[in-house]
Amino acid sequence: MTKMNYAGLSLRYIGPSGVLEKNEIVHCIADEGYRFIVQTNKSVFGVNQVIFSDALRNLFITIIE
Numbered sequence: 001m002t003k004m005n006y007a008g009l010s011l012r013y014i015g016p017s018g019v020l021e022k023n024e025i026v027h028c029i030a031d032e033g034y035r036f037i038v039q040t041n042k043s044v045f046g047v048n049q050v051i052f053s054d055a056l057r058n059l060f061i062t063i064i065e
Contacts, residue, residue: 003057007031011038015059019044025063026050 006028013020020026026038034054044050052059 004062005031006036010063011060012063013059014061019050
């Protein structure tokens with residue numbers, strides 16, 4: 001099964017609260033296949049970009065704007 005490339009898409013985080021809050025909206029700025037990078041509207045440990053491994057893709061859903 002081919003996985004969706006998230007680059008340029010808005011995503012809703014549906015996982016448990018942690019680095020991101022549940023239902024938080026983020027924007028994917030890069031998707032390298034094995035990892036993807038999202039930008040948030042808040043500071044997370046002093047930065048507004050967070051890298052997620054491919055294994056965590058199931059914690060995000062795409063948003064139609």
